[in-house]
Amino acid sequence: MRAFLNEDETIHYEADDDDINAKNSGFENDYSNPNHGDDQSQHSTFHENEAHEYHCNNCGAVLITEVNTTATTCGFCGAGVVLSDRLTGNLAPSKVVPFTINKEQAQEAFKKWCRKGRLTPNDFMTADRIKNITGLYVPFWLYDMNGRGEAEATCTRVRTYSDADWIYTETKYYNVYRKVDLNYSRIPCDASRKMEDGMMDKLEPYEYNGLKDFNMPYLA
Ligand SMILES: [Zn+2]
Known part of the structure; x- marks a missing residue:
């Protein structure tokens, strides 16, 4: 950039070759290039007779279990839910975050949490309720995203100072040009309509380190 002083004593900055080159190498060129198209999204699918789908007649939830489960x-x-013969869709998870605690540990944690609440009703912690603690996998989509943009602005920096006789106002002008190329990978998005959103938020931050390739035995 080159700066010069005008007669009105404001400083102007002119775009130099670097600015012009940056501006001319815009993203439009990338978009017109077929090699810069979006990546295909990747889905896994269940094999036939690999999983069973259950529809709850009571609340409408859709559950997927491994094929040997007869009742759940x-x-x-x-x-109680009814076993359906085949899956209505065949999308399968590609990754899974396996449980890190077992049923007994979950029961223990629940009891400990109940003891903290002074107003917890006595029958809240009954053996029956604790016995019914079960694990539940919640589906999430993981999105990869790319965002590109350009911003151009004329900015000013104003400074005022004075001496005994005068008040001076100095205004500096400068061009700002920014090219932004943002890549986001694996943004988690709750894929279950039945799960309460507030509860899903409590799962954050998403446990990427625990991701394993999905295998049917995880559902057993
Ligand atoms: Zn239900």
Whole structure:
């Protein structure tokens, strides 16, 4: 950039070759290039007879279990659910965050949490409720995103100072040009309509380190 002083004593900055080159190498060129297209999204699918789908008649939840499960209860409302012959969709998870605690540890944690609440009703912690603690996998989409943009602005920096006779105002002008190329990978997005959003937020931050390739035995 080159600066010079005008007669009105404001300083102007002119775009130099670097600015012009940056401006001319805009993203439009990238978009017109077919090699810069979006990546195909990647999905895994279930094989035939690999998983069973359950529909809860009581609350409408859709649950997927491994194929050997013959009867189960709805993880959302506790009602018995009906086995469906085949999956209505065939999308399968590609990754899974396995449980890091077992049922006994979950029961223990629940009891400990109940003891903290002074107003917890006595029957809240009954053996029956604790016995029914079950694990539940919640589906999440993981999105990769790319965002590109350009911003151009004329900015000013104003300074006022004075001596005995005069008040001076100095205004500096400068061009700002920014090219932004942002890549986000694996943004988690709750894929279950039945799960309460507030509860899902409590799972954050998403446990990327625990991600493992999905295998049906995880559902057993
Ligand atoms: Zn249900």
